[in-house]
Amino acid sequence: MRIVKIFDTTLRDGEQSPGASMNIGEKLQMARQLVKLGVDIIEAGFPIASQGDFEAVQRIAAEVKGAIIAGLARAKEQDIKRAWEAVREAPQRRIHTFHSTSDIHLKYQFRVSREEALKRSVEMVALAKSLVDDVEFSPMDATRTELPYLLEVVEAVVGAGASTVNIPDTVGYTTPYEFGAMIKAVKERIGDRAVISVHCHNDLGLAVANSLAAIINGAGQVECTINGIGERAGNCSMEEVVMNLATRKDFYQAATKINTQEIIRTSRLVTRITGIAVQPNKAIVGANAFAHESGIHQDGLLKEKMTYEIIRPQDIGLRRTELVLGKHSGRHAFKERLSELGYELTAEEVETAFNKFKHLADQKKNIFDEDIEALISEEVSKIPEIYSLVDFSISSGTSTKPTASLKMNINGAVVEIVEHGDGPVDAAYKAIAALTKTKSNLLKFEVKGITGGTDALGEVVVSLEEDGKTVRGNGADTDIIVAAAKAYITALNKLAARKKQG
Numbered sequence: 187m188r189i190v191k192i193f194d195t196t197l198r199d200g201e202q203s204p205g206a207s208m209n210i211g212e213k214l215q216m217a218r219q220l221v222k223l224g225v226d227i228i229e230a231g232f233p234i235a236s237q238g239d240f241e242a243v244q245r246i247a248a249e250v251k252g253a254i255i256a257g258l259a260r261a262k263e264q265d266i267k268r269a270w271e272a273v274r275e276a277p278q279r280r281i282h283t284f285h286s287t288s289d290i291h292l293k294y295q296f297r298v299s300r301e302e303a304l305k306r307s308v309e310m311v312a313l314a315k316s317l318v319d320d321v322e323f324s325p326m327d328a329t330r331t332e333l334p335y336l337l338e339v340v341e342a343v344v345g346a347g348a349s350t351v352n353i354p355d356t357v358g359y360t361t362p363y364e365f366g367a368m369i370k371a372v373k374e375r376i377g378d379r380a381v382i383s384v385h386c387h388n389d390l391g392l393a394v395a396n397s398l399a400a401i402i403n404g405a406g407q408v409e410c411t412i413n414g415i416g417e418r419a420g421n422c423s424m425e426e427v428v429m430n431l432a433t434r435k436d437f438y439q440a441a442t443k444i445n446t447q448e449i450i451r452t453s454r455l456v457t458r459i460t461g462i463a464v465q466p467n468k469a470i471v472g473a474n475a476f477a478h479e480s481g482i483h484q485d486g487l488l489k490e491k492m493t494y495e496i497i498r499p500q501d502i503g504l505r506r507t508e509l510v511l512g513k514h515s516g517r518h519a520f521k522e523r524l525s526e527l528g529y530e531l532t533a534e535e536v537e538t539a540f541n542k543f544k545h546l547a548d549q550k551k552n553i554f555d556e557d558i559e560a561l562i563s564e565e566v567s568k569i570p571e572i573y574s575l576v577d578f579s580i581s582s583g584t585s586t587k588p589t590a591s592l593k594m595n596i597n598g599a600v601v602e603i604v605e606h607g608d609g610p611v612d613a614a615y616k617a618i619a620a621l622t623k624t625k626s627n628l629l630k631f632e633v634k635g636i637t638g639g640t641d642a643l644g645e646v647v648v649s650l651e652e653d654g655k656t657v658r659g660n661g662a663d664t665d666i667i668v669a670a671a672k673a674y675i676t677a678l679n680k681l682a683a684r685k686k687q688g
Protein backbone atom coordinates (compact mmCIF):
# COMPACT_ATOMS: atom_id res chain seq x y z
CA MET A 187 0.00 0.00 0.00
CA ARG A 188 1.28 3.50 -0.86
CA ILE A 189 2.35 5.49 2.21
CA VAL A 190 1.42 9.18 2.41
CA LYS A 191 3.69 11.24 4.65
CA ILE A 192 2.14 13.38 7.33
CA PHE A 193 3.75 16.81 7.73
CA ASP A 194 2.38 18.40 10.87
CA THR A 195 2.37 22.19 11.01
CA THR A 196 0.39 22.65 14.25
CA LEU A 197 3.42 24.38 15.80
CA ARG A 198 3.85 26.77 12.87
CA ASP A 199 0.70 27.40 10.77
CA GLY A 200 -1.45 26.16 13.68
CA GLU A 201 0.19 28.65 15.99
CA GLN A 202 -0.83 31.39 13.56
CA SER A 203 -4.46 30.90 14.70
CA PRO A 204 -5.59 33.99 16.57
CA GLY A 205 -4.78 33.55 20.27
CA ALA A 206 -3.02 30.19 19.81
CA SER A 207 0.49 31.17 20.78
CA MET A 208 2.37 28.51 22.77
CA ASN A 209 5.41 28.85 24.99
CA ILE A 210 8.53 26.71 24.62
CA GLY A 211 7.48 24.14 27.24
CA GLU A 212 4.11 23.71 25.54
CA LYS A 213 5.74 23.35 22.11
CA LEU A 214 8.12 20.67 23.41
CA GLN A 215 5.25 18.77 24.97
CA MET A 216 3.30 19.02 21.75
CA ALA A 217 6.26 17.89 19.62
CA ARG A 218 6.77 14.81 21.83
CA GLN A 219 3.12 13.91 21.48
CA LEU A 220 3.35 14.35 17.69
CA VAL A 221 6.18 11.79 17.66
CA LYS A 222 3.99 9.38 19.63
CA LEU A 223 1.24 10.00 17.12
CA GLY A 224 3.67 8.95 14.41
CA VAL A 225 3.92 12.03 12.19
CA ASP A 226 6.75 11.95 9.65
CA ILE A 227 7.68 15.63 9.76
CA ILE A 228 7.14 18.30 12.42
CA GLU A 229 7.28 21.89 11.22
CA ALA A 230 8.47 23.29 14.52
CA GLY A 231 8.26 26.99 13.70
CA PHE A 232 9.47 29.96 11.68
CA PRO A 233 12.90 30.67 13.23
CA ILE A 234 13.42 34.17 11.77
CA ALA A 235 10.03 35.33 13.09
CA SER A 236 11.20 35.93 16.68
CA GLN A 237 13.82 34.88 19.22
CA GLY A 238 11.13 32.78 20.96
CA ASP A 239 10.34 30.95 17.71
CA PHE A 240 14.03 30.36 17.05
CA GLU A 241 14.63 28.93 20.51
CA ALA A 242 11.57 26.68 20.32
CA VAL A 243 12.69 25.18 16.99
CA GLN A 244 16.23 24.79 18.30
CA ARG A 245 15.08 23.00 21.49
CA ILE A 246 12.73 20.71 19.56
CA ALA A 247 15.52 19.91 17.09
CA ALA A 248 17.91 19.07 19.92
CA GLU A 249 15.52 17.21 22.20
CA VAL A 250 12.76 15.54 20.18
CA LYS A 251 13.80 12.43 18.29
CA GLY A 252 11.74 10.27 15.96
CA ALA A 253 10.56 12.68 13.25
CA ILE A 254 12.10 15.06 10.74
CA ILE A 255 12.22 18.56 12.25
CA ALA A 256 11.55 21.34 9.74
CA GLY A 257 12.08 25.08 10.05
CA LEU A 258 10.28 27.54 7.77
CA ALA A 259 12.17 30.25 5.88
CA ARG A 260 11.18 32.84 3.28
CA ALA A 261 13.30 32.62 0.14
CA LYS A 262 15.82 34.99 1.73
CA GLU A 263 19.40 34.32 2.70
CA GLN A 264 19.02 35.47 6.34
CA ASP A 265 15.88 33.35 6.82
CA ILE A 266 17.50 30.22 5.45
CA LYS A 267 20.62 30.64 7.56
CA ARG A 268 18.51 31.22 10.66
CA ALA A 269 16.39 28.13 9.90
CA TRP A 270 19.57 26.10 9.47
CA GLU A 271 20.93 27.32 12.83
CA ALA A 272 17.66 26.28 14.45
CA VAL A 273 17.34 22.77 12.99
CA ARG A 274 20.98 21.74 12.73
CA GLU A 275 21.01 19.70 15.97
CA ALA A 276 18.22 17.42 14.76
CA PRO A 277 19.32 13.98 13.54
CA GLN A 278 16.74 14.37 10.74
CA ARG A 279 16.23 17.98 9.64
CA ARG A 280 14.62 19.93 6.85
CA ILE A 281 14.56 23.52 5.61
CA HIS A 282 11.21 24.54 4.14
CA THR A 283 11.52 27.65 2.03
CA PHE A 284 8.80 29.48 0.11
CA HIS A 285 8.21 32.24 -2.42
CA SER A 286 4.91 33.43 -3.89
CA THR A 287 4.24 32.61 -7.52
CA SER A 288 0.76 34.04 -8.25
CA ASP A 289 0.62 37.27 -10.25
CA ILE A 290 -1.63 38.71 -7.54
CA HIS A 291 1.12 38.27 -4.92
CA LEU A 292 4.02 39.13 -7.22
CA LYS A 293 2.41 42.32 -8.54
CA TYR A 294 0.69 43.73 -5.44
CA GLN A 295 2.67 42.38 -2.51
CA PHE A 296 6.24 41.73 -3.59
CA ARG A 297 6.50 43.90 -6.72
CA VAL A 298 8.77 41.48 -8.52
CA SER A 299 8.48 39.91 -11.97
CA ARG A 300 7.88 36.20 -12.57
CA GLU A 301 11.49 35.89 -13.78
CA GLU A 302 12.84 37.44 -10.58
CA ALA A 303 10.65 35.19 -8.42
CA LEU A 304 11.84 32.10 -10.29
CA LYS A 305 15.49 33.11 -10.06
CA ARG A 306 15.27 33.85 -6.32
CA SER A 307 13.45 30.59 -5.62
CA VAL A 308 16.12 28.55 -7.42
CA GLU A 309 18.98 30.42 -5.73
CA MET A 310 17.49 30.00 -2.28
CA VAL A 311 16.75 26.30 -2.75
CA ALA A 312 20.39 25.88 -3.83
CA LEU A 313 21.55 27.77 -0.73
CA ALA A 314 19.38 25.59 1.53
CA LYS A 315 20.66 22.49 -0.24
CA SER A 316 24.24 23.52 0.50
CA LEU A 317 23.34 23.37 4.22
CA VAL A 318 21.00 20.40 4.47
CA ASP A 319 20.05 17.44 2.30
CA ASP A 320 16.34 17.64 2.84
CA VAL A 321 14.89 20.80 1.25
CA GLU A 322 11.24 21.59 0.66
CA PHE A 323 10.02 24.42 -1.55
CA SER A 324 6.54 25.97 -1.60
CA PRO A 325 5.28 28.22 -4.40
CA MET A 326 2.94 30.26 -2.21
CA ASP A 327 -0.58 30.91 -3.56
CA ALA A 328 0.04 28.10 -6.06
CA THR A 329 -3.66 27.58 -6.72
CA ARG A 330 -4.00 31.13 -8.10
CA THR A 331 -0.82 30.78 -10.18
CA GLU A 332 -0.96 30.22 -13.94
CA LEU A 333 -0.28 26.52 -14.42
CA PRO A 334 2.54 26.74 -17.05
CA TYR A 335 4.47 29.16 -14.81
CA LEU A 336 3.83 27.03 -11.71
CA LEU A 337 5.19 23.98 -13.52
CA GLU A 338 8.25 25.94 -14.67
CA VAL A 339 8.99 26.97 -11.04
CA VAL A 340 8.42 23.46 -9.71
CA GLU A 341 10.73 21.93 -12.31
CA ALA A 342 13.44 24.52 -11.67
CA VAL A 343 13.46 24.11 -7.87
CA VAL A 344 13.58 20.34 -8.19
CA GLY A 345 16.58 20.83 -10.50
CA ALA A 346 18.16 23.03 -7.81
CA GLY A 347 17.80 20.29 -5.16
CA ALA A 348 14.33 20.46 -3.61
CA SER A 349 13.41 16.94 -2.56
CA THR A 350 9.81 17.94 -1.75
CA VAL A 351 7.65 20.45 -3.61
CA ASN A 352 4.65 21.62 -1.67
CA ILE A 353 1.65 23.01 -3.54
CA PRO A 354 -0.15 25.37 -1.14
CA ASP A 355 -3.75 26.49 -1.48
CA THR A 356 -2.76 29.49 0.61
CA VAL A 357 -6.13 31.23 0.56
CA GLY A 358 -8.35 28.15 0.50
CA TYR A 359 -9.61 28.96 -3.01
CA THR A 360 -9.39 25.74 -4.97
CA THR A 361 -11.88 22.89 -5.46
CA PRO A 362 -11.20 19.14 -5.25
CA TYR A 363 -11.67 18.66 -8.99
CA GLU A 364 -9.43 21.58 -9.98
CA PHE A 365 -6.76 20.81 -7.36
CA GLY A 366 -6.65 17.14 -8.33
CA ALA A 367 -5.96 18.19 -11.94
CA MET A 368 -3.22 20.58 -10.81
CA ILE A 369 -1.46 17.86 -8.78
CA LYS A 370 -1.76 15.47 -11.71
CA ALA A 371 -0.03 18.04 -13.95
CA VAL A 372 2.76 18.52 -11.38
CA LYS A 373 3.19 14.75 -11.10
CA GLU A 374 3.40 14.42 -14.88
CA ARG A 375 6.08 17.12 -14.98
CA ILE A 376 8.36 15.94 -12.15
CA GLY A 377 7.57 12.23 -11.90
CA ASP A 378 9.36 10.68 -8.93
CA ARG A 379 12.17 13.24 -8.81
CA ALA A 380 10.61 14.87 -5.73
CA VAL A 381 7.77 14.18 -3.32
CA ILE A 382 4.66 16.24 -4.06
CA SER A 383 3.18 17.74 -0.93
CA VAL A 384 -0.06 19.68 -0.49
CA HIS A 385 -0.96 22.37 2.02
CA CYS A 386 -4.63 23.36 2.00
CA HIS A 387 -6.41 26.09 3.93
CA ASN A 388 -10.03 25.77 4.89
CA ASP A 389 -11.60 29.09 3.88
CA LEU A 390 -14.34 27.35 1.89
CA GLY A 391 -14.43 24.28 4.12
CA LEU A 392 -12.63 22.17 1.50
CA ALA A 393 -9.13 21.71 2.95
CA VAL A 394 -9.57 17.99 3.68
CA ALA A 395 -11.46 17.26 0.43
CA ASN A 396 -8.80 19.10 -1.59
CA SER A 397 -5.99 17.20 0.16
CA LEU A 398 -7.69 13.87 -0.53
CA ALA A 399 -8.16 14.81 -4.20
CA ALA A 400 -4.44 15.56 -4.31
CA ILE A 401 -3.60 12.15 -2.82
CA ILE A 402 -5.66 10.43 -5.50
CA ASN A 403 -3.64 12.33 -8.10
CA GLY A 404 -0.17 11.55 -6.80
CA ALA A 405 0.56 13.68 -3.72
CA GLY A 406 2.88 11.80 -1.35
CA GLN A 407 2.76 14.22 1.57
CA VAL A 408 -0.04 16.14 3.27
CA GLU A 409 0.53 19.20 5.43
CA CYS A 410 -2.02 19.49 8.19
CA THR A 411 -2.68 20.50 11.77
CA ILE A 412 -4.33 18.81 14.74
CA ASN A 413 -7.99 19.86 15.03
CA GLY A 414 -7.47 21.81 11.78
CA ILE A 415 -6.27 24.91 13.64
CA GLY A 416 -4.37 27.53 11.67
CA GLU A 417 -4.42 30.86 9.90
CA ARG A 418 -8.00 32.21 9.40
CA ALA A 419 -10.38 29.24 8.89
CA GLY A 420 -7.50 26.88 9.58
CA ASN A 421 -5.59 24.16 7.79
CA CYS A 422 -6.40 20.66 6.63
CA SER A 423 -7.33 18.71 9.74
CA MET A 424 -4.89 15.84 10.32
CA GLU A 425 -7.30 13.52 12.08
CA GLU A 426 -9.82 13.86 9.27
CA VAL A 427 -7.40 13.18 6.44
CA VAL A 428 -5.81 10.27 8.33
CA MET A 429 -9.13 8.66 9.24
CA ASN A 430 -10.43 9.07 5.69
CA LEU A 431 -7.44 7.12 4.42
CA ALA A 432 -7.74 4.53 7.20
CA THR A 433 -11.50 4.05 6.84
CA ARG A 434 -11.59 4.05 3.04
CA LYS A 435 -8.38 2.16 2.25
CA ASP A 436 -10.41 0.30 -0.34
CA PHE A 437 -10.95 3.54 -2.24
CA TYR A 438 -7.75 5.53 -1.70
CA GLN A 439 -5.30 2.62 -1.72
CA ALA A 440 -3.06 4.71 0.50
CA ALA A 441 -2.18 4.71 4.19
CA THR A 442 -0.23 6.77 6.72
CA LYS A 443 2.10 5.79 9.55
CA ILE A 444 -0.10 7.51 12.11
CA ASN A 445 -0.91 5.58 15.28
CA THR A 446 -4.60 6.51 15.20
CA GLN A 447 -5.08 5.52 18.84
CA GLU A 448 -3.13 8.64 19.80
CA ILE A 449 -5.52 10.95 17.92
CA ILE A 450 -7.91 11.93 20.69
CA ARG A 451 -5.09 12.46 23.19
CA THR A 452 -3.26 14.74 20.75
CA SER A 453 -6.43 16.63 19.95
CA ARG A 454 -7.11 17.24 23.65
CA LEU A 455 -3.54 18.36 24.24
CA VAL A 456 -3.89 20.96 21.47
CA THR A 457 -7.17 22.22 22.94
CA ARG A 458 -5.67 22.41 26.39
CA ILE A 459 -2.54 24.22 25.26
CA THR A 460 -4.10 26.65 22.79
CA GLY A 461 -7.48 27.15 24.45
CA ILE A 462 -9.14 26.62 21.06
CA ALA A 463 -12.10 24.34 21.67
CA VAL A 464 -13.23 21.75 19.15
CA GLN A 465 -16.80 22.21 17.90
CA PRO A 466 -18.98 19.36 19.28
CA ASN A 467 -20.02 18.11 15.84
CA LYS A 468 -16.50 18.15 14.37
CA ALA A 469 -15.63 14.97 12.48
CA ILE A 470 -13.47 12.45 14.40
CA VAL A 471 -12.62 14.48 17.52
CA GLY A 472 -15.81 16.43 18.28
CA ALA A 473 -17.60 15.52 21.53
CA ASN A 474 -20.60 14.26 19.54
CA ALA A 475 -18.65 12.42 16.82
CA PHE A 476 -19.53 9.07 18.40
CA ALA A 477 -22.74 10.03 20.22
CA HIS A 478 -25.84 8.35 18.82
CA GLU A 479 -28.99 10.17 19.85
CA SER A 480 -31.81 8.79 17.71
CA GLY A 481 -33.71 5.73 18.94
CA ILE A 482 -33.45 3.99 15.57
CA HIS A 483 -29.67 4.40 15.55
CA GLN A 484 -29.33 3.23 19.16
CA ASP A 485 -31.46 0.20 18.37
CA GLY A 486 -29.27 -0.67 15.37
CA LEU A 487 -26.06 -0.18 17.34
CA LEU A 488 -27.22 -2.48 20.12
CA LYS A 489 -27.85 -5.18 17.54
CA GLU A 490 -24.68 -4.67 15.51
CA LYS A 491 -22.19 -1.79 15.78
CA MET A 492 -21.57 -1.80 12.02
CA THR A 493 -25.10 -0.52 11.38
CA TYR A 494 -24.25 3.08 12.25
CA GLU A 495 -20.57 3.13 13.22
CA ILE A 496 -17.91 3.43 10.50
CA ILE A 497 -15.04 4.04 12.96
CA ARG A 498 -14.70 2.30 16.30
CA PRO A 499 -14.19 4.95 19.03
CA GLN A 500 -11.24 2.97 20.40
CA ASP A 501 -9.49 3.28 17.01
CA ILE A 502 -8.86 6.95 17.74
CA GLY A 503 -8.04 6.24 21.39
CA LEU A 504 -11.41 7.20 22.79
CA ARG A 505 -12.29 5.53 26.02
CA ARG A 506 -13.50 6.63 29.38
CA THR A 507 -11.07 5.14 31.78
CA GLU A 508 -11.67 5.87 35.33
CA LEU A 509 -8.42 6.15 37.15
CA VAL A 510 -8.82 3.37 39.64
CA LEU A 511 -6.85 5.29 42.15
CA GLY A 512 -8.25 6.75 45.29
CA LYS A 513 -6.71 8.72 48.07
CA HIS A 514 -4.78 5.65 49.25
CA SER A 515 -3.10 5.03 45.90
CA GLY A 516 0.57 5.50 45.25
CA ARG A 517 2.83 7.58 43.08
CA HIS A 518 3.78 4.69 40.87
CA ALA A 519 0.30 4.03 39.49
CA PHE A 520 -0.26 7.76 39.08
CA LYS A 521 2.98 8.14 37.12
CA GLU A 522 2.04 5.18 34.89
CA ARG A 523 -1.29 6.82 34.13
CA LEU A 524 0.39 10.11 33.25
CA SER A 525 2.68 8.35 30.85
CA GLU A 526 -0.25 6.45 29.30
CA LEU A 527 -1.91 9.81 28.81
CA GLY A 528 1.16 10.99 26.90
CA TYR A 529 2.76 13.24 29.52
CA GLU A 530 6.46 13.06 30.23
CA LEU A 531 7.15 15.06 33.34
CA THR A 532 10.25 15.43 35.48
CA ALA A 533 10.31 13.81 38.92
CA GLU A 534 9.64 17.19 40.50
CA GLU A 535 6.68 17.89 38.22
CA VAL A 536 5.23 14.43 38.89
CA GLU A 537 5.51 15.16 42.61
CA THR A 538 3.59 18.45 42.27
CA ALA A 539 0.97 16.78 40.08
CA PHE A 540 0.68 13.89 42.53
CA ASN A 541 0.03 16.27 45.43
CA LYS A 542 -2.71 17.93 43.39
CA PHE A 543 -4.17 14.51 42.61
CA LYS A 544 -4.18 13.56 46.29
CA HIS A 545 -5.92 16.80 47.15
CA LEU A 546 -8.54 16.13 44.48
CA ALA A 547 -8.98 12.52 45.60
CA ASP A 548 -9.99 13.86 49.01
CA GLN A 549 -12.80 15.84 47.40
CA LYS A 550 -13.93 13.69 44.51
CA LYS A 551 -14.73 9.98 44.32
CA ASN A 552 -14.14 9.14 40.64
CA ILE A 553 -11.20 10.65 38.85
CA PHE A 554 -11.22 10.58 35.05
CA ASP A 555 -8.49 11.18 32.50
CA GLU A 556 -9.91 14.63 31.79
CA ASP A 557 -9.55 15.53 35.49
CA ILE A 558 -5.88 14.53 35.43
CA GLU A 559 -5.24 16.50 32.26
CA ALA A 560 -6.82 19.60 33.76
CA LEU A 561 -4.82 19.18 36.96
CA ILE A 562 -1.43 18.96 35.33
CA SER A 563 -1.75 21.69 32.73
CA GLU A 564 0.58 24.01 34.67
CA GLU A 565 3.27 21.32 34.79
CA VAL A 566 2.89 20.89 31.01
CA SER A 567 3.27 24.60 30.36
CA LYS A 568 6.41 24.79 32.49
CA ILE A 569 5.98 28.45 33.34
CA PRO A 570 8.25 29.86 36.03
CA GLU A 571 6.09 30.67 39.06
CA ILE A 572 6.65 34.23 40.23
CA TYR A 573 3.20 34.33 41.78
CA SER A 574 1.49 31.53 43.65
CA LEU A 575 -1.60 31.14 45.77
CA VAL A 576 -0.97 30.44 49.47
CA ASP A 577 -4.40 30.81 51.01
CA PHE A 578 -7.74 32.06 49.84
CA SER A 579 -11.20 32.47 51.26
CA ILE A 580 -14.28 34.19 50.00
CA SER A 581 -17.54 35.27 51.53
CA SER A 582 -20.53 36.05 49.37
CA GLY A 583 -24.26 35.49 49.18
CA THR A 584 -27.53 37.34 48.79
CA SER A 585 -26.94 39.58 51.81
CA THR A 586 -23.13 39.70 51.99
CA LYS A 587 -20.87 42.01 50.05
CA PRO A 588 -18.49 39.65 48.21
CA THR A 589 -15.15 39.79 50.02
CA ALA A 590 -11.90 37.99 49.15
CA SER A 591 -9.15 37.35 51.72
CA LEU A 592 -6.07 36.41 49.80
CA LYS A 593 -2.55 35.36 50.71
CA MET A 594 0.02 35.01 47.90
CA ASN A 595 3.68 34.22 47.52
CA ILE A 596 5.26 36.83 45.27
CA ASN A 597 8.89 36.25 44.35
CA GLY A 598 9.41 34.42 47.65
CA ALA A 599 7.64 36.94 49.92
CA VAL A 600 4.24 36.13 51.44
CA VAL A 601 1.76 39.04 51.25
CA GLU A 602 -1.94 39.33 52.01
CA ILE A 603 -4.94 41.55 51.34
CA VAL A 604 -8.73 41.78 51.75
CA GLU A 605 -10.77 43.17 48.82
CA HIS A 606 -14.44 43.65 48.00
CA GLY A 607 -16.05 43.24 44.60
CA ASP A 608 -19.29 43.01 42.64
CA GLY A 609 -19.17 39.24 42.84
CA PRO A 610 -16.79 36.63 44.29
CA VAL A 611 -14.66 36.43 41.12
CA ASP A 612 -14.50 40.21 40.89
CA ALA A 613 -13.38 40.43 44.53
CA ALA A 614 -10.76 37.70 44.01
CA TYR A 615 -9.41 39.31 40.83
CA LYS A 616 -9.23 42.75 42.45
CA ALA A 617 -7.26 41.22 45.32
CA ILE A 618 -4.83 39.43 42.97
CA ALA A 619 -4.31 42.56 40.84
CA ALA A 620 -3.67 44.65 43.96
CA LEU A 621 -1.15 42.21 45.45
CA THR A 622 0.71 41.61 42.19
CA LYS A 623 0.52 45.29 41.20
CA THR A 624 -0.49 44.27 37.67
CA LYS A 625 -2.80 46.11 35.28
CA SER A 626 -3.86 43.47 32.79
CA ASN A 627 -7.19 43.47 30.93
CA LEU A 628 -9.41 40.44 31.26
CA LEU A 629 -10.39 39.56 27.68
CA LYS A 630 -12.15 36.24 28.22
CA PHE A 631 -13.48 34.25 31.17
CA GLU A 632 -14.82 30.75 30.59
CA VAL A 633 -16.04 28.17 33.08
CA LYS A 634 -16.63 24.52 32.37
CA GLY A 635 -17.22 21.33 34.30
CA ILE A 636 -14.60 18.74 33.41
CA THR A 637 -16.76 15.74 34.26
CA GLY A 638 -20.31 15.33 35.55
CA GLY A 639 -21.67 15.49 39.11
CA THR A 640 -21.83 18.18 41.76
CA ASP A 641 -18.32 17.23 42.88
CA ALA A 642 -17.03 17.80 39.31
CA LEU A 643 -13.69 19.44 38.79
CA GLY A 644 -14.40 22.90 37.41
CA GLU A 645 -12.02 24.51 35.01
CA VAL A 646 -11.70 28.21 34.37
CA VAL A 647 -9.86 29.58 31.37
CA VAL A 648 -9.00 33.27 31.17
CA SER A 649 -7.30 35.40 28.55
CA LEU A 650 -5.37 38.43 29.75
CA GLU A 651 -3.81 41.25 27.83
CA GLU A 652 -1.11 43.64 28.94
CA ASP A 653 1.10 45.89 26.79
CA GLY A 654 -0.13 44.19 23.59
CA LYS A 655 0.72 40.69 24.85
CA THR A 656 -2.11 38.18 25.20
CA VAL A 657 -1.89 34.99 27.25
CA ARG A 658 -4.20 32.22 28.42
CA GLY A 659 -4.29 30.71 31.83
CA ASN A 660 -6.30 27.86 33.21
CA GLY A 661 -7.00 26.63 36.68
CA ALA A 662 -8.89 23.61 37.90
CA ASP A 663 -10.45 22.93 41.28
CA THR A 664 -13.63 21.49 42.70
CA ASP A 665 -14.26 25.04 44.00
CA ILE A 666 -14.92 27.16 40.94
CA ILE A 667 -13.83 30.43 42.60
CA VAL A 668 -10.51 28.86 43.56
CA ALA A 669 -10.21 27.61 39.94
CA ALA A 670 -10.84 31.18 38.75
CA ALA A 671 -8.12 32.55 41.05
CA LYS A 672 -5.65 29.87 39.88
CA ALA A 673 -6.41 30.60 36.22
CA TYR A 674 -5.76 34.32 36.74
CA ILE A 675 -2.48 33.66 38.57
CA THR A 676 -1.31 31.20 35.86
CA ALA A 677 -2.01 33.83 33.20
CA LEU A 678 -0.09 36.46 35.20
CA ASN A 679 2.90 34.08 35.45
CA LYS A 680 2.75 33.60 31.68
CA LEU A 681 2.60 37.36 31.11
CA ALA A 682 5.65 37.83 33.33
CA ALA A 683 7.52 35.11 31.40
CA ARG A 684 6.54 36.68 28.05
CA LYS A 685 7.75 40.11 29.22
CA LYS A 686 11.07 38.60 30.23
CA GLN A 687 11.40 36.95 26.80
CA GLY A 688 10.86 40.35 25.14
Ligand code: KIV
Pocket residue numbers: 199284324326327352354355356357385387
Ligand atom coordinates in the same frame (compact mmCIF):
# COMPACT_ATOMS: atom_id res chain seq x y z
O1 KIV B 1 -0.38 28.73 3.38
C1 KIV B 1 0.77 28.81 2.89
O2 KIV B 1 0.98 29.08 1.70
C2 KIV B 1 1.89 28.55 3.79
C3 KIV B 1 3.24 28.43 3.18
C4 KIV B 1 4.29 29.03 4.02
C5 KIV B 1 3.49 27.00 2.85
O3 KIV B 1 1.69 28.38 4.98
Ligand code: ZN
Pocket residue numbers: 199354356385387417
Ligand atom coordinates in the same frame (compact mmCIF):
# COMPACT_ATOMS: atom_id res chain seq x y z
ZN1 ZN C 1 -0.46 27.88 5.36
